[in-house]
Amino acid sequence: MENVKHLKCIKCNATYPAKPDTYTCSQCGGILDVRYDYEYISQKVNKETFNARKEFSMWRYREFLPIEEESPVSPLRVGWSPLYKAERLGETLGLSSLYVKDDGLNPTASLKDRASAVAVVKAKEAGADTVACSSTGNAASSLAGNAASMGLKACIFVPGRAPEGKVAQLLIFGARVVSVQGSYEDTFKLSAEAIERWGWYNRNAAINPYLVEGKKTVSLEIAEQLNWQAPDWVVVSVGDGCTIAGVWKGFKDLYQAGLIDRLPRLLSVQAAGCCPINRAVMEDKPWEPMPEDTLADSIAVGVPRNPDKAINAIKESNGLPINVSDQEILDAMKFLGNSSGIFGEPAGVAGLAGLKKAVSEGKISHTETVVNIVTGNGLKDVANAVKAAGEPLRVAPSMEELLQAFKTV
Numbered sequence: 220m221e222n223v224k225h226l227k228c229i230k231c232n233a234t235y236p237a238k239p240d241t242y243t244c245s246q247c248g249g250i251l252d253v254r255y256d257y258e259y260i261s262q263k264v265n266k267e268t269f270n271a272r273k274e275f276s277m278w279r280y281r282e283f284l285p286i287e288e289e290s291p292v293s294p295l296r297v298g299w300s301p302l303y304k305a306e307r308l309g310e311t312l313g314l315s316s317l318y319v320k321d322d323g324l325n326p327t328a329s330l331k332d333r334a335s336a337v338a339v340v341k342a343k344e345a346g347a348d349t350v351a352c353s354s355t356g357n358a359a360s361s362l363a364g365n366a367a368s369m370g371l372k373a374c375i376f377v378p379g380r381a382p383e384g385k386v387a388q389l390l391i392f393g394a395r396v397v398s399v400q401g402s403y404e405d406t407f408k409l410s411a412e413a414i415e416r417w418g419w420y421n422r423n424a425a426i427n428p429y430l431v432e433g434k435k436t437v438s439l440e441i442a443e444q445l446n447w448q449a450p451d452w453v454v455v456s457v458g459d460g461c462t463i464a465g466v467w468k469g470f471k472d473l474y475q476a477g478l479i480d481r482l483p484r485l486l487s488v489q490a491a492g493c494c495p496i497n498r499a500v501m502e503d504k505p506w507e508p509m510p511e512d513t514l515a516d517s518i519a520v521g522v523p524r525n526p527d528k529a530i531n532a533i534k535e536s537n538g539l540p541i542n543v544s545d546q547e548i549l550d551a552m553k554f555l556g557n558s559s560g561i562f563g564e565p566a567g568v569a570g571l572a573g574l575k576k577a578v579s580e581g582k583i584s585h586t587e588t589v590v591n592i593v594t595g596n597g598l599k600d601v602a603n604a605v606k607a608a609g610e611p612l613r614v615a616p617s618m619e620e621l622l623q624a625f626k627t628v
Contacts, residue, residue, distance in 0.1 A: 220237060220285060220286070220287060220288075221256070221259055222255055222256055222259055222260055222263075222282055222283070222285075223237045223253060223254070223255055223256070223285050224237075224254045224255060224256050225237055225254055226241060226251040226252065226253060226254070226428055227251065227252050227254050228244035228246070228247060228249040228250070228251055228252075229249055229250055229251070229252050229527055229528065229531070230244065230247050230249030230250070230527070231244060231246055231247040231249060233245075233246045233247070234254075235251065237253065237285060238345075239341040239342075239344040239345040239429070240341075240345040240347075240420065240421075241428075242421055242426050242427055242428065243426060249527075250425070250426075250428065250525060250527055250528060251428040252428060252431075252468075252528070253285045253428055253429065253431075253432055255283070255472065255475075257472075257475040257476045257477075260282050260283065260476050261476045261477055263282050264282050264476075265478070266447055266478065269443055275296075275299040276296050276297055276298045276299050277297050277298030277299070277333055277336060277433070277436040277440075278292055278297075278298075279298075279299070280436055280439045283432075283435075283436075283439060283469075283472055283476075284337065284432055284433070284436075285337075285341075285429050285432050286337065286340050286341070286344070287344060290340050290343065290344055291340070291343065291369075292336065292340055293336050293339055293340070293365050293368045293369055294368055295326040295332070295336070295364065295365060295368050296326065297325055297326060297332045297333055297336040297365075298325070298332075298333055298336075298436050298437075298440060299440060300320060300321055300322045300323075300324050300325060300437075300440070301320075301321050301324065302318050302319070302320050302321075302440070302441060302444040302445070302590070303318060303319045303320075303321065303559065303561070304317075304318055305317045305318060305319045305558070305559050305591075307558045307559065308554075308555070308558040308559050311554075311558055312574070312575060312578050313578060313585050314578065314583075314585055314587070314589055315585060315586055316586075316587070316588040316589065317588075317589050317590075317591065318441075318445075318450070318588075318589070318590045318591070319555075319559060319561060319590075319591050319593060320437065320440075320441060320590055320591070320592045320593065321561050321593050322437060322567075322592060322593060322594055322595070323561075323562070323563060323564070323567060323593055323594070323595050323596030323597070324596070325361075326361075326364055326365075327357075327360045327361045327363075327364040327365075327388060327392075328357075328360075328595060328596035328598065328599060329357040329360070329361055329517075329567075329594060329595040329596065329599070330357075330434065330437060330462060330592070330594040330595065331357045331358045331360075331361040331424075331434075331594075331595075332361040332364070332365065333433040333434050333436050333437060333465075334358070334361070334422075334424050334430035334431070334433040334434050334461070334465075335358065335361035335362045335364070335365040335366075335422065335430075335433070336365050336433055337429050337430055337432055337433035338350060338362060338365070338420070338422040338427065338429070338430055338433070339362075339365045339366055339368075339369045339371055340369075341420070341427075341429050342366075342369075342371060342420035342422075343369065343371070345420055347371070347418075347419065347420035348371060348372060349371065349372040349373070349374060349417070349419045349420065350362060350366050350371055350372070350373050350374075350419060350420045350422050351373065351374040351375070351376070351410060351413065351414050351419040351420070351421065351422060352375060352376070352410060352421070352422035352423045352424075353375075353376040353377070353399075353403070353406045353407040353409070353410035353411075353423060354375065354376070354377055354381075354406075355377070355378060355381060355403055355458070355516045355517050355519060355520070356377060356381045356382055356385035356386075356516055356517055356599065357385065357517050357566075357594075357595050357599070358422070358424060359375040359376075359377055359381075359385065359389055359394070359396075360385050360388035360389055360392070360599075362375065362394075362422050363375060363388065363389045363392035363393070363394035364388070364392045366392070366394070367392045367393055367394075372394075372395070373389075373392070373393075373394040373395070374394065374395045374397070374413070374419060375389050375394045375395070375396050375397065376397045376399055376406050376407075376409055376410035376413070377389070377396065377397070377398055377399065377406060378398075378399055378401065378402060378403050378405070378406045379398050379399065379400045379401070380516060381398070381516065382516060382599060382600045382602070384598065384599050384600065384601060385599050385600075386398070388599075397409070397410075402511055402521065403511060403519065403520055403521065403522075404508075404521060404522045407423070407522075407524065410423065411423070411426075423524065424459070424461040424524075424525065425459050425460070425461055425523070425524025425525035426524065430461065431461055431464050431465040431468055431525075431528065432465070432468070433465070434461060434462055434464075434465025434466070434469075435465040435466065435468040435469030435472065436469065437465070437466060437469065437592060438453070438465070438466050438467075438468075438469025438470045438473070439469050439472070439473060441453070441590055442469075442470065442473050442478065442479050445588075445590075447473075447478055447479055448479070448588075449470060449473075449474075449479045449480075449481050449482060449483045450483050450587075450588040450589060450590045451483060451484065451584075451587035451588045451589065452483055452484050452485070452486055452583055452587060452588070452589045452590070453466055453470075453483045453484075453485055453486070453589075453590050453592065454485075454486040454488065454570040454571070454573065454574045454589060454590065454591040454592060455485060455486065455487060455488065455570055455592055455594075456488050456489075456515075456517075456518050456566050456567065456568075456569040456570045456573075456592075456594055457487045457488060457489050457496055457497070457518060457529060458489075458517060458518035458519070458520040458523070458566065459520045459523040459524050459525050459526075459529075460496055460523045460524075460525040460526050460527075460528060460529025460530070461524075461525045461528070461529075462594065463485060463487055463529050463532050463533070464525055464528035464529050464531075464532050466485065466532070466592070467485060467531075467532035467535065467536055468528075468532075470482050470483060482536060483536065483590075484536050484537050484538050484539070485532060485533055485536040485538035485539075486538065486539050486541060486570070486573055486574060486577060486583070487500070487529070487532075487533045487538055487539070487540045487541070488541055488542070488543060488569050488570045488572065488573030488574075489518060489540070489542050489543075489569070490512075490513035490515050490518055490519070490542065490543065490544075490545065490548065490569060491513075491542040491543060491544050491545075492509075492510065492511075492512030492513040492544075492545065493509050493510065493511050493512055493513045493518065493519050493520065493521055494509065494540075494542045495507060495508060495509045495520075495521065495522070495523055495526070496523055496526050496529050496530060496533075496540070497540035497541070497542055498540075499526065499530055500530055500533050500534065500540045501540055506523065506526045506530070508521050508522045509521045513545055513548075513565075514545050514548070514549075514565055514603055514606075515545070515548055515564075515565035515566040515569050516565070516566065516600070517564065517565075517566030517567075517594070517595060518566040518569060539577060539582055539583075541573040541576055541577055541582075542573075543569060543572040543573050543576060545565075547572040547575075547576070548565050548568060548569050548572050549565070549603065549606055549607040550572065550607070551563075551568040551569070551571040551572035551575065552564075552565065552568050552597065552603070552604060552607040552608070553607045553608055554571065554575075555568050555571055555593070556597075556608070561593060562596060562597035562598065562604070563593040563594075563595065563596065563597050564595040564596060564597050564598075564599045564600045564603070564604075565600060565603050566594060566595055567593045567594045567595035567596070567597070568593060570591050570592060570593070570594075571591055571593070574589065574591055612624045612625075612628065
């Protein structure tokens with residue numbers, strides 16, 4: 220990989236060759252970061268290069284990804300999700316320039332397909348036949364789908380509270396599914412023990428440094444879809460911290476390669492009932508575990524595994540942490556759907572709930588350009604969608620009864 224220099228520990232700065240199965244720092248246990256040769260990348264690609272490409276997926280950015288040039292990739296179309304100019308939504312919020320990036324339209328209906336697409340490539344490079352992870356749902360289904368497309372086996376550990384729709388996806392994709400009757404922390408620990416015991420390839424995004432690189436492609440797309448102009452703000456729902464770390468990494472990569480001339484600020488949105496990363500930033504002290512007390516299962520991570528990169532991203536971007544209640548999240552599901560026709564799951568719309576609060580509190584200006592990332596599709600959690608939207612009218616096949624029902628709404 221001529222575009223990659225090495226892996227570097229974000230704690231002690233130790234460096235390692237970029238081998239596919241190198242995960243964490245052997246000296247201090249810290250998280251590793253992929254470091255690129257931006258001079259090499261800038262010689263290979265420019266704005267005109269991308270404009271001429273016909274590959275409309277995340278793989279149009281291979282020069283920015285840590286994979287071997289000859290490595291086969293998943294045939295699924297991951298990435299290049301639409302970026303909508305959300306005029307009605309923006310008018311309601313009082314924003315003159317609001318965009319919504321709908322990553323719920325990826326193959327398994329979440330942004331995490333981007334990370335899993337890289338994971339299965341690296342698993343093949345490592346010679347593995349089985350990939351495993353723990354997940355609250357979306358990482359699991361994305362891994363199962365991408366593994367199936369590449370002929371790999373998948374073993375997935377989910378907490379017992381994982382929504383039925385997400386578990387159904389796993390089983391349909393042929394994964395071995397282990398439902399752990401405990402918290403996400405319990406689930407993560409058991410998966411780590413199993414991965415160590417059987418030598419499976421580790422897809423856990425907070426452990427594997429390559430997966431953030433897949434997630435960062437959402438930022439590369441946003442920049443290109445905005446004609447290589449960085450927005451003022453990017454709004455991200457935050458759980459274990461890997462997604463917001465990836466969003467920031469993507470914009471920094473583009474800046475280092477000379478494709479954009481400034482960096483955005485990040486709005487980090489967590490559920491008030493589970494916000495260890497935001498709380499650490501707000502209080503300017505080390506993060507501490509929290510209960511997983513939120514209906515937004517995909518961001519219900521009380522013990523985040525990638526807090527350092529996430530906290531660094533918020534601080535480096537001069538970003539803003541903001542927390543929202545479960546009711547604000549449910550309201551945002553309905554608000555997004557009613558205003559834009561986009562169906563997001565609770566974790567996917569938490570960012571919009573935070574954006575609404577930030578604008579109302581005057582923390583984001585009405586004239587600033589904002590991109591809100593919807594990270595997952597609402598069909599993944601229909602039970603909470605019904606809570607947000609309410610029940611249908613129920614009538615007999617009678618016009619009289621229909622007229623009466625219409626009078627009540």
